[in-house]
Amino acid sequence: MTETALLEFRSVNTHYGAVHILKDVDLAIYPGEMVCLLGGNASGKSTTLKTLLGMVTPTSGEVLLDGEVVNDKPTSYRVINGVTMVPENRRLFKRLTVKENLELGAYLRDDREGIDEDLENIYELFPRVKERLSQKAGTLSGGEQQMVAIGRALMSRPRVLLMDEPSMGLAPALVQQNFELIQQIHEEGMAIFMVEQNANMALSIADRGWVLQTGRVVLDDTAEALLANPELRSSYLGES
Amino acid sequence: MMTDTSASKKLFEQNWKRISFWGSICALSQVFICLVGLPSELNRRILIESTLSLGYLFILWIPLVFGYIVSKMVELEGVENPKPGAADLLSGALTGLFGSLGLVLLMLGIDNLDMRDPLINWNPKLFRLLTFENSIGFGSLVWIAVGVGLGTVGASLHQMSSQIRKMVAYATFGLFSFAVLEDVIDDLSEGFRLEWLSDMIYAKKGGMTVTSMIVLAVVLALLPLITRGKFKKTVDRYRSDATPENQRRNSVVLFSIIAVLVIVLPWFLGGIINELLANVGLFLLLALGLNIVVGLAGLLDLGYVAFFAVGGYTTAVFTSPNSPWFSPETHFGISLLVVVVMATLAGLLIGAPVIRMRGDYLAIVTLGFGEIIRLLFLSDWLKPYLGGSQGITNIPAIDLGPWEVRGADPRSVFYMVLAFCVLAIYVSWRLQGSRLGRAWMAIREDESVAEVMGINTVNSKLMAFVVGAVLASFSGAVLAAKVGSVFPKSFEILVSIIILVVVIVGGMGSITGVMVGSLVLIGILGGPRQPGLLQEFQNFKLLIYGALLVFMMLKRPEGLVPTARRTRELHQEEYLQDAWLGDDENEEREEVGEQL
Numbered sequence: 001m002t003e004t005a006l007l008e009f010r011s012v013n014t015h016y017g018a019v020h021i022l023k024d025v026d027l028a029i030y031p032g033e034m035v036c037l038l039g040g041n042a043s044g045k046s047t048t049l050k051t052l053l054g055m056v057t058p059t060s061g062e063v064l065l066d067g068e069v070v071n072d073k074p075t076s077y078r079v080i081n082g083v084t085m086v087p088e089n090r091r092l093f094k095r096l097t098v099k100e101n102l103e104l105g106a107y108l109r110d111d112r113e114g115i116d117e118d119l120e121n122i123y124e125l126f127p128r129v130k131e132r133l134s135q136k137a138g139t140l141s142g143g144e145q146q147m148v149a150i151g152r153a154l155m156s157r158p159r160v161l162l163m164d165e166p167s168m169g170l171a172p173a174l175v176q177q178n179f180e181l182i183q184q185i186h187e188e189g190m191a192i193f194m195v196e197q198n199a200n201m202a203l204s205i206a207d208r209g210w211v212l213q214t215g216r217v218v219l220d221d222t223a224e225a226l227l228a229n230p231e232l233r234s235s236y237l238g239e240s
Numbered sequence: 241m242m243t244d245t246s247a248s249k250k251l252f253e254q255n256w257k258r259i260s261f262w263g264s265i266c267a268l269s270q271v272f273i274c275l276v277g278l279p280s281e282l283n284r285r286i287l288i289e290s291t292l293s294l295g296y297l298f299i300l301w302i303p304l305v306f307g308y309i310v311s312k313m314v315e316l317e318g319v320e321n322p323k324p325g326a327a328d329l330l331s332g333a334l335t336g337l338f339g340s341l342g343l344v345l346l347m348l349g350i351d352n353l354d355m356r357d358p359l360i361n362w363n364p365k366l367f368r369l370l371t372f373e374n375s376i377g378f379g380s381l382v383w384i385a386v387g388v389g390l391g392t393v394g395a396s397l398h399q400m401s402s403q404i405r406k407m408v409a410y411a412t413f414g415l416f417s418f419a420v421l422e423d424v425i426d427d428l429s430e431g432f433r434l435e436w437l438s439d440m441i442y443a444k445k446g447g448m449t450v451t452s453m454i455v456l457a458v459v460l461a462l463l464p465l466i467t468r469g470k471f472k473k474t475v476d477r478y479r480s481d482a483t484p485e486n487q488r489r490n491s492v493v494l495f496s497i498i499a500v501l502v503i504v505l506p507w508f509l510g511g512i513i514n515e516l517l518a519n520v521g522l523f524l525l526l527a528l529g530l531n532i533v534v535g536l537a538g539l540l541d542l543g544y545v546a547f548f549a550v551g552g553y554t555t556a557v558f559t560s561p562n563s564p565w566f567s568p569e570t571h572f573g574i575s576l577l578v579v580v581v582m583a584t585l586a587g588l589l590i591g592a593p594v595i596r597m598r599g600d601y602l603a604i605v606t607l608g609f610g611e612i613i614r615l616l617f618l619s620d621w622l623k624p625y626l627g628g629s630q631g632i633t634n635i636p637a638i639d640l641g642p643w644e645v646r647g648a649d650p651r652s653v654f655y656m657v658l659a660f661c662v663l664a665i666y667v668s669w670r671l672q673g674s675r676l677g678r679a680w681m682a683i684r685e686d687e688s689v690a691e692v693m694g695i696n697t698v699n700s701k702l703m704a705f706v707v708g709a710v711l712a713s714f715s716g717a718v719l720a721a722k723v724g725s726v727f728p729k730s731f732e733i734l735v736s737i738i739i740l741v742v743v744i745v746g747g748m749g750s751i752t753g754v755m756v757g758s759l760v761l762i763g764i765l766g767g768p769r770q771p772g773l774l775q776e777f778q779n780f781k782l783l784i785y786g787a788l789l790v791f792m793m794l795k796r797p798e799g800l801v802p803t804a805r806r807t808r809e810l811h812q813e814e815y816l817q818d819a820w821l822g823d824d825e826n827e828e829r830e831e832v833g834e835q836l
Contacts, residue, residue, distance in 0.1 A: 053692065055691060055692075074696065075692070076694040084692075091689045093685035
């Protein structure tokens with residue numbers, strides 16, 4: 001591909017103290033694509049997200065945003081330039097209202113009109129959210145909380161959504177619905193980078209995928225190829 | 241009230257477990273109050289001439305309250321409660337009796353055992369007070385009669401019609417206020433040239449006369465009959481007038497009334513009250529600052545006194561001719577600029593290392609820093625510069641051209657503090673709605689997610705620290721000029737704690753709450769070293785502060801005047817969840833159905 005990657009890792013290494021977490025990781029997320037990162041516990045998935053968002057600084061290697069090295073840029077710089085995360089377990093500001101949650105998503109924006117416009121878009125996307133605007137976010141059901149969490153992320157007008165385990169903690173019936181929602185947002189042109197335990201489901205909607213193992217990328221392929229990979233099937237998809 | 245006998249309980253069908261439980265607590269409270277020395281100490285303060293002293297009142301309210309509690313119906317949904325009747329009066333009386341037995345035991349104990357070593361109030365003075373300088377038998381009989389009587393009265397409060405209950409409440413609280421606030425009323429009536437009125441109410445040796453008490457009680461009891469809730473109706477009408485313009489007009493009117501009152505009233509008040517108000521203002525300023533740190537940004541700072549000290553000492557060094565090392569003797573205005581700079585530096589210096597800690601750790605570390613600052617001022621090392629334990633004295637009055645603000649003229653201090661408070665209130669109010677305010681709110685709720693939103697959490701938290709520090713240092717600066725000297729002793733850890741209590745009791749995050757909190761706590765009970773309206777309580781201040789804090793945490797954690805948000809946080813959660821449980825489940829089921 002000749003296109004510039006939206007977000008890219010070039011042999012990134014990270015450490016927590018003396019512990020080596022990510023080891024020479026290469027990743028690239030292109031505009032408008034849906035990719036997923038698979039891996040077991042302690043494989044470095046969350047660290048990857050934190051490094052992409054600038055909450056962890058790599059010890060070596062480069063993090064690029066639109067081809068620019070952003071190793072030293074703060075989280076706010078990346079949020080302004082279109083990177084946003086939907087945290088694990090949604091993590092809404094539980095004691096604030098739904099409206100306040102959404103507005104905090106647009107914290108770094110000044111354009112009042114644009115913000116109002118985006119709010120309207122979100123109400124259109126999630127009519128249920130509009131009914132709950134003045135309620136505390138913590139009183140919503142799991143599905144509604146997921147909507148608010150995604151809505152909050154969309155409020156910063158991102159070009160890529162980083163999603164940390166979007167189906168974790170959701171009722172089984174809602175997981176499918178949630179993936180449909182992600183796909184819907186993706187179809188409107190949003191790039192999505194998803195970290196997911198539910199490998200089967202994630203790969204069925206993703207374009208490409210990586211598999212992390214103890215901080216190293218061990219597989220990097222299209223979603224179909226990964227789904228067909230016998231090694232992966234045995235270790236992640238629960239088939240023997 | 242016994243008309244409907246079928247539904248009312250039988251007289252002796254009592255809940256004995258409940259009565260003995262509350263009765264024992266009643267007895268323990270009375271004994272506790274006696275042994276901490278409240279009655280002995282406050283016996284000299286006469287409330288009603290030759291009848292009642294504040295000391296006795298402290299024992300008497302207990303059976304009344306417990307009688308009320310024990311006969312309170314537990315309202316159960318779906319179960320029809322038996323009508324209140326004589327049985328409930330009896331349970332109140334029995335609780336009062338239990339309580340009196342505690343006092344009887346105490347009297348017997350004091351008479352036969354010597355426990356003065358650990359309990360200094362286990363002494364003949366208390367014994368004489370409890371027996372009314374008579375025999376144990378006489379004392380016991382009186383206390384039992386009083387306990388039973390008050391317990392019954394407490395229980396009977398449930399059975400009065402609301403109109404009568406209101407009249408009783410008006411009369412009781414009105415009389416109580418008149419009796420306790422004797423000094424203030426004296427002072428006020430002097431200011432308004434109405435000495436004859438206070439002479440009429442109060443006896444020469446202190447306390448109300450019996451006649452004036454009866455007259456006042458009747459007048460107060462008739463008050464609710466005359467007004468018939470007109471006042472409340474008016475307020476409700478203005479409240480319900482909810483169009484934005486009307487609301488704005490109402491708040492402008494309210495604001496002007498308060499402004500005029502606050503500006504004009506001090507001219508009619510005597511020295512004592514103005515002094516009190518000045519102290520309230522100083523602590524309000526501190527509380528407003530801490531409210532930003534704790535209430536808005538959610539950073540529990542227990543070393544807040546450090547910034548108060550920095551303000552005081554900076555002013556002292558820059559204005560006092562007695563400053564031992566560096567004494568430019570500048571004008572207060574110039575020193576104030578230095579104070580701002582020093583406070584900002586102190587805020588950054590203390591803030592920077594501790595700001596990455598969360599919750600409990602932050603509290604402990606700030607507690608330590610608060611002490612470090614005080615010990616530095618006290619240290620031999622800094623003695624040549626800051627005077628050590630002798631402090632810095634001879635701080636001049638604030639020269640404002642035609643006016644002078646000095647401690648001997650509390651009214652001027654009050655106006656000075658008022659100006660700073662208005663500034664602090666304006667700043668707090670603007671910050672609340674600002675971008676920074678929203679960042680604080682997010683950090684208070686979930687720091688990690690706030691970071692994900694792109695909020696610079698470290699800078700925002702430091703800002704909270706610095707704004708709080710500057711407001712506290714203003715208070716310190718005015719205090720220095722008011723008192724005329726600063727000592728390390730004035731900046732004890734107790735100051736931090738009392739300000740925190742003011743913020744919590746008033747209502748965290750609520751500006752009005754903090755104002756009410758400091759008026760009630762500092763104004764009535766007094767600050768750590770400043771006497772309040774009830775100077776008699778000086779020795780028991782901390783006991784009352786503690787009791788109040790426990791009570792508030794249990795019964796009204798959102799504070800006296802909470803913000804809408806805090807109320808929502810603390811109370812709405814339960815009922816909202818209950819209310820939606822049904823419809824949520826249904827929705828989930830529907831969704832599952834669709835999937836299938």
